[in-house]
Amino acid sequence: MDVVHYVNGKLVNEKETVINIFDLGLIRAYAVFDYVRLYNGKFFHLNDHLERLQNSAHKMKIILPISINDIHDIAHLLLEKNPQIDAGMRFIITGGLVQSDLISPSSISSLIILFHPLKSLPNYNDSNSIKVITTKLSRIFPDVKSTNYTSAILALKEAYIKNYDDALYINDKNEILEGTTSNIFFFKNKTLITADSSDILKGITRKVVLKLAEGNFPIEFRPLNISEIENCEEAFLTASNKQILSVSMIDxxxxxxxxxxENTKKLQFMFNKYLEKYFFDVKQNIKTTI
Amino acid sequence: MDVVHYVNGKLVNEKETVINIFDLGLIRAYAVFDYVRLYNGKFFHLNDHLERLQNSAHKMKIILPISINDIHDIAHLLLEKNPQIDAGMRFIITGGLVQSDLISPSSISSLIILFHPLKSLPNYNDSNSIKVITTKLSRIFPDVKSTNYTSAILALKEAYIKNYDDALYINDKNEILEGTTSNIFFFKNKTLITADSSDILKGITRKVVLKLAEGNFPIEFRPLNISEIENCEEAFLTASNKQILSVSMIDxxxxxxxxxxENTKKLQFMFNKYLEKYFFDVKQNIKTTI
Structure with missing residues (x-):
């Protein structure tokens, strides 16, 4: 069955997911997005993702074409049209059709909502651990979820050539900031360490993990220097599509x-319990606390 | 009469200039481009622009979908289809349709060639001078002509709000690197000064101007510090669509x-003479020297 998407006011099928080339999202890469995960046909933290989408648009001075509440409603409508239960939904807002100077945004932004079925749930259980490289590449406007993923694509290409799975951005001080599409955490001296600044994009899964860790582990908010890697006990990535993914090798x-x-596994266990509780609460119409 | 464009192997009219949303040029802003100016229906330095396009694609690890020679031929074909004589042609190469992981490039890149009629020749004669602001925003991969113009759009928005015409990127050392869509030159102590590093995109008009200046002015290749602005005698921007445009106010x-x-006007005069000679040589099928 065809997947249904939403493009500028219309529900469309796969073949109709086209956009005008003169849209600033293509011609000038002027666009923000967010991606929310669906489990068993239910959104996980949709409101957090939509709030971040709104913030990204605000920081990039892209005006929402419709209200966040309306986007929320369209997301649910789109969900009804797509029977797949494990999926992701991608919200893209671009600067709209370019004006005659070929650089200034239009007053009407474009809104695209794509539905991505997941063939199967990624299996990120405790037997799964990945290898990552570090890269001096960086993201522009790191605290904004813009569509500018050139650095990520180049870093991933480099990782794959070396037979690694992903890459971590490091800054000029050799501090590890984040993954190409994830946040990075470390355990060192039993303390959970993760970067917390405008140099990273703060993930929703990261937020959940930090809440779960509270009271269970001491937490330090700072980027880890690459010189500290060998003294680390554990490392893991977080992302909507990766949940908590162990990292067993860096460079x-x-x-x-x-x-x-052990602590990564403990957090994975807590995260799975949290998922259960979250969807139980959604079913019972209880407002979850995180 | 409808303008004709080229999209992935087809000549299309305005209404058909659409691209799949799953193209990496939109979904991940993974694309390079170049823009060449046409005067009286003739390309100005087309080969230089196509060479730079090829270099940009190479640096971004985007594989050309067809050879540069074939792109050259399509450019001429497109020119035949469009009767307008003063125009620009934009070549965009994207990473193609995204693969199932939603981030890796396809093996087939997308090629888009857009024809932009110019309503009239911009009148950048010596009575015309613009005001610019400086901005700490910067471009990612500055030596590559990628479609990532978010910084430029934000800088221009800021300039327009302040009733200025354009913006100049400055680095952390307060050195002036380039304009949002142009290169910047200064005259100080009768010496022509312009940045020359991997921190700027080296323009084709910049190259012509430097060649014209050779032997006429001493030239220093370095970024000017903003503290030096008040000791400057002259400043101007260069770009395909701006030629040599005087700047009379910075911040x-x-x-x-x-x-x-006076020296800016002298270079403008020399540039106009060069344009005449260039197109005379093209007509006579003489290879121009710059």
Whole structure:
């Protein structure tokens, strides 16, 4: 069955997901987006994602074409039209059709909502651990979820060539900031360490993990320097589509014993419990606390 | 009469200039481009622009979908289809349709060639001088002509709000690098000064101007510090669509006497002569030297 998407006011099928080339999202890469995960046909933290989408648009001075409440309603309508239960939904807002000077935004932004079925749930259980490289590439406007993923694509290409799975952005001080499409956490001296600044994009999964960790582990908000990697006990990535994914190798350094660590597994367990509770609460119409 | 464009192997009219939303040029802003100016229905330095397009694609690891020679031929075909004589042609190469992981490029890039009629020749003669602001915003991969113009759009918005015409990117050392869609030159102590590094995009008009200036003015290749603005005699921008455009005010500092300077006018005169010679040589099938 055809997947249904939403493009500028219309529900469309796969073949109709086209956009005018003179849209600033293409011609000038002027666009923000967000991606929300669906489990069993239900949104996970949709409001957090829509709030971040609104913030991204605001920071990029892109005006929402309709209100966030209306976008919320369209998201639910789109969900009804798509029977797949495990999926992601991508919200893209661009600067709209370019004006005659070929650079200034139109007064009407474009809104695209894409539905991405997931063939199967990614299996990020404790036997799964990935290898990552570090890269001096960086994102422009790192605290905004813009569509500008050139650095990520180049970093991933480099990682794949080296037979690694992903890449971490490091800054000029050799501090590890974030992954190409994820946040990075470390355990060092049993303390959970993660960057927290305008140099990273603060993930929704990251927020959940931090809330779950509270009271269970001491937390330090700072980027880890690459010189500290060998003293780390554990490392993991967080992202909507990755949940909590163990990292067992960074460049040529093996983390801990090269397997997913105990504390990472503990957080994965807590995250799974949280997912259960979250969707139970959604069903009961209870407002979740995180 | 409808303007004709080229999209992925087809000549199309205005209404058909659409592209799949799953193209990496939109979904991940993964695309390079170039823009060449046409005077009286003839390309100005087309080969230089196509060479730079090829370099941009190479640096971004985007594979050309067809050879540069074939792109050259399509450019001429498109020109035949469009009777307008004063125009620009924009070549965009994107990473193509995204693969199932929603971030990796396809093996087939997209090629778009857009024809932009110019209503009239911009009148950048010596009575014309603009005001610009400086901005700490910067471009990512500055030596590549990628479609990532978010910084430019934000900088221009800021300039327009302040009733200025354009913006100049400055780095952390307060050095002036380039304009949002142009290169910047200064005259100080009768010496022509312009940045020359991987921090700027080297324009084709910049190259012509430097060649014309050779032997006529001493030339220094370095970015000017903003502290030096008040000691400057003249300033001007260069770009395919701006030619040589005098700058008479940077932030709150007036350059020289606030009018286009003598040396800028001299270079404008030389540039106009060069244009005449260039197109005379094209007509006579003589290879021009710059």
């Amino acid at each position: 040529d350094k093996i983390i801990g014993n090269g397997l997913a660590g | 709150d500092k007036i350059i020289g006497n606030g009018l286009a300077g």
